[in-house]
Amino acid sequence: MKRITKLLAAVVLAGVAATAATSAMAGSKGAKIFVIGGKADDPFWSIVKRGAEDAGKVVEAQGGSVTWLGPQNYDNLGADAADLIRTAISQHADAIVGPDWVPESMDEAFKAVVAAGIPLIIYNAGGLDAADRLGAMNYIGSDDYKAGFAGGEYFGNHDLKNVVCVNTLPGAANLRAQCAGLLAGVAKHGGKGVELPLPMSSFGNPTAVAQALKAHLLQNPDVVGVYTIGNVDANSAANGIMQAGLSDKVKLGGVNMDQTILANIKSGSQLFTIDQQGYLQGYLAVSILNGHVNYGLTVPTREILTGPGVVDESNVDATMAGVQAGAR
Incomplete structure (x- = not known):
């Protein structure tokens, strides 16, 4: 987890520096980032979404945007998620984040992202194997x-x-x-x-x-x-x-x-x-792609693990503050 802490600190510092440079980028259109995630009323995915939106504040300050796309339900998860990926491509995304929930249904759509020259990060599901198979920059999430x-x-x-x-x-x-x-x-x-x-x-x-x-x-x-x-x-x-x-x-x-x-x-x-620290999954994925689109930055650690960590009676009190803040 020390590696994640250092990485997060680096990303935050990069975001602060980028915000300070916003005036110099007034003519830039910024990064148009699409994030594929879960249902809006899914408690876990609302935390991931908050992380993406918090990182999106820097994106928006630089003239870009972060768009969240999620299915209406999970009854036909793979096919519906693949359609959302294709929607992001059709909307001329500069970068796309997505979980590889159902590879047999979704991999073709992810390959279309890479074929179109759009930077891709796999997060939450799929692991580094999926990132390697699909040509993604990084995997961010738990194993x-x-x-x-x-x-x-x-x-x-x-x-x-x-x-x-x-x-x-x-x-x-x-x-x-x-x-x-x-x-x-x-x-x-x-x-x-x-x-x-x-x-x-x-x-x-x-x-x-x-x-x-x-x-x-x-x-x-x-x-x-x-x-x-x-x-x-x-x-x-x-x-x-x-x-x-x-x-x-x-x-x-x-x-x-x-x-x-x-x-x-x-x-x-x-x-x-x-x-599995879903907040970090959304925050890091958007931050890294924003830095890549705007400045060509990359993170050499391709597998960025945000978990797992065990919460039990020994550390539950320390965890509650993060949940109350909507970040855990």
Whole structure:
């Protein structure tokens, strides 16, 4: 994380210097940057969007713009996201940021970005493998397999060795990798687990998630750990555990967070969450592309990892201030 801190400091300083030079760039049109992300009402993606918008203040001061494009829902995620990428190309983007959620549906559109000579950064999903495959400048985000692995190790280290990964977006390659990492992490400690894939329409659906998890727990009474792939499903999973009458036995973990999740960790009703620092994903991606378009700047560290980090009772108080500010 020290590397990320140094990189962020460098980006911020570059932004300050660039802002100071705005008057000298009065004739420049600035950078027209498009950011592909999640739904507007998705709590995690609203944090990523805030990071992109905060970086966008420098972009706008230099005469440029940052445009956020997100799907209406996640029912047809790959195809819809590919259409958004093509929309950005058609709008004559100077640079594009996007997650490689569903490579089989999205890679062709990303390759069209590079073929058009438009600088590209892959963020949030896909990893450096996707950046290399697609010809992107950088990958910015967490390694989903490592994030899941950290969760699995946390369960294993707390003697919780039979777990289930509740995946409400099974079509997304990064989330399949996250569940695979979870199972590998707990297996390292002699445990086991399974992925519970649910229809993509169940993402953020409290009733669907709670009922499906309740049924799974009642059918598999040896399960002692539950992991969710997003904060919108964490409270639903907690309800499913409660409805199964297993709150004392089955412990909850997952990825991403909000004030409710942190309060649950503080009270002990949730064991941990994995933080991937979505704010940094949006902020760094926009800042780096703005510097590249305007000044030809590049960052030699092509894989810029913003996570994973574990938040539990030991550091939950220090994390709450960032959540209250809308940046974590």
